[in-house]
Amino acid sequence: MVNWLIIGIGILAVIVVTKVIHFRHLKHRITALFLILLLLFAYLSFSSIVRSNSIDLKTVSGVLTAGKLYFSWLGATFINIKTLTGNAINMDWGPNNESISDMISKK
Secondary structure: OHHHHHHHHHHHHHHHHHHHHOOOOHHHHHHHHHHHHHHHHHHHHHHHHHHHHOOOOOOHHHHHHHHHHHHHHHHHHHHHHHHHHHHHHHOOOOOOOHHHHHHHHHO
16 A cells, blocks of 8 residues: 555656646745655655554554654654754854864864
8 A cells, every 4th residue: 555655646746846847936836846845754754753663554553653753753853953053053163263273273
């Protein structure tokens, strides 16, 4: 069943992409492309979570477990992005880059 689902999603993506090409406004093209990428990301990440934890999606408890795992993974991903962004902001991005020049002068 999953193979038919992947084929169906692929066909749907091709249809949507061909429709995106015919949009006149760039804003509509960008929005449609963003939605396609968002759906592709959601599908691939959800299937990866289900596959790595060997969850049976044919039962209600399996679907609930998969949903809990997926949303906890998604939350942890956003926390990691927040931490990464915070650390990037705290780095020395100035033109002199004092941390590197300190390391060079100590040698």
